[in-house]
Amino acid sequence: MSYVEELFSLGGKTAVVTGAGRGLGRGIAEALSRAGARTLLVGRNAERLQVAREELAALGGEVLARPSDLGERAEVDALIEYIKAEFGQLHILVNNAGVTKPQPLLEYADEAWDETLRVNLDAPFRLARGLAPLMPEGGSIINITSIAAELGAGDNPAYGAAKGGLKQLTKFLAHDLAAHGIRVNAIGPGYFHTDMGALSWNDPERRAQRAASTMLGRWGEPEDLAGVAVLLASDAAGDITGQDFYVDGGWLAKL
Numbered sequence: 001m002s003y004v005e006e007l008f009s010l011g012g013k014t015a016v017v018t019g020a021g022r023g024l025g026r027g028i029a030e031a032l033s034r035a036g037a038r039t040l041l042v043g044r045n046a047e048r049l050q051v052a053r054e055e056l057a058a059l060g061g062e063v064l065a066r067p068s069d070l071g072e073r074a075e076v077d078a079l080i081e082y083i084k085a086e087f088g089q090l091h092i093l094v095n096n097a098g099v100t101k102p103q104p105l106l107e108y109a110d111e112a113w114d115e116t117l118r119v120n121l122d123a124p125f126r127l128a129r130g131l132a133p134l135m136p137e138g139g140s141i142i143n144i145t146s147i148a149a150e151l152g153a154g155d156n157p158a159y160g161a162a163k164g165g166l167k168q169l170t171k172f173l174a175h176d177l178a179a180h181g182i183r184v185n186a187i188g189p190g191y192f193h194t195d196m197g198a199l200s201w202n203d204p205e206r207r208a209q210r211a212a213s214t215m216l217g218r219w220g221e222p223e224d225l226a227g228v229a230v231l232l233a234s235d236a237a238g239d240i241t242g243q244d245f246y247v248d249g250g251w252l253a254k255l
């Protein structure tokens with residue numbers, strides 16, 4: 001193994017990625033698996049998870065799949081128990097699963113607020129709290145936030161509150177878990193070409209406007225998160241914790 005391969009290798013490590021059946025989670029799971037981690041894919045849709053599991057296994061990874069609705073506390077608790085039994089020790093947790101429920105503020109439904117907060121903020125907290133005891137020194141938690149953790153936008157108060165909360169939860173977890181040698185960081189995507197971004201992608205005007213808001217003039221593709229996810233999961237990031245990494249084509253840095 002070359003020096004660089006060794007630096008970023010996840011061989012011998014275990015990883016859990018939520019929302020791993022499609023989109024950004026699927027891409028992150030592939031990256032971690034290809035870097036050598038034994039990887040558990042979590043999501044709601046069992047069929048989608050199974051397809052992803054088979055695709056990653058075909059690339060040579062050791063991959064497991066576990067359907068769980070992370071909007072249900074009892075299912076999050078059951079997932080934690082499953083991981084304890086299946087893995088014993090966990091090195092990498094990626095809290096990626098998320099929902100967005102845009103609606104005008106004055107009509108914003110309680111159900112949309114509750115689901116967004118439960119999946120995007122409550123579940124990452126519960127998983128970090130429940131799984132940190134399984135993590136040895138060198139463990140890494142990665143929370144997928146958004147540029148919406150930094151900027152205001154229309155018709156989506158719960159999403160902004162959840163992502164801003166997750167950004168700040170990252171720093172508080174980093175503080176508490178540092179004593180155990182566990183690092184906690186956030187990756188904040190800009191606009192990415194996935195099902196979640198489809199509303200804007202499918203509207204030519206919004207698609208062009210989103211691209212023009214970046215410095216690089218482009219949307220992100222799931223594989224654009226591969227490098228930063230492997231870095232943060234690996235021992236190469238041994239002195240990096242409590243940080244936000246925005247993968248947004250320069251959106252937040254642009255005047």
Ligand SMILES: NC(=O)c1ccc[n+]([C@@H]2O[C@H](COP(=O)([O-])OP(=O)(O)OC[C@H]3O[C@@H](n4cnc5c(N)ncnc54)[C@H](OP(=O)(O)O)[C@@H]3O)[C@@H](O)[C@H]2O)c1
Pocket residue numbers: 018019020021022023024025042043044045046048068069070071072096097098099119144145146147188189190191192193194195196197
């Ligand atoms: N795409 C973007 O432009 C963008 C930008 C900034 C941040 N993000 C964030 O990046 C993350 C991934 O987004 P994406 O674009 O890949 O979204 P996506 O294509 O809509 O996929 C969402 C993922 O989350 C899972 N999920 C949703 N609700 C769940 C629940 N109750 N229990 C378990 N899993 C659940 C889905 O599982 P199923 O497939 O089983 O439904 C799916 O795997 C999210 O946190 C999102 O907020 C995305």
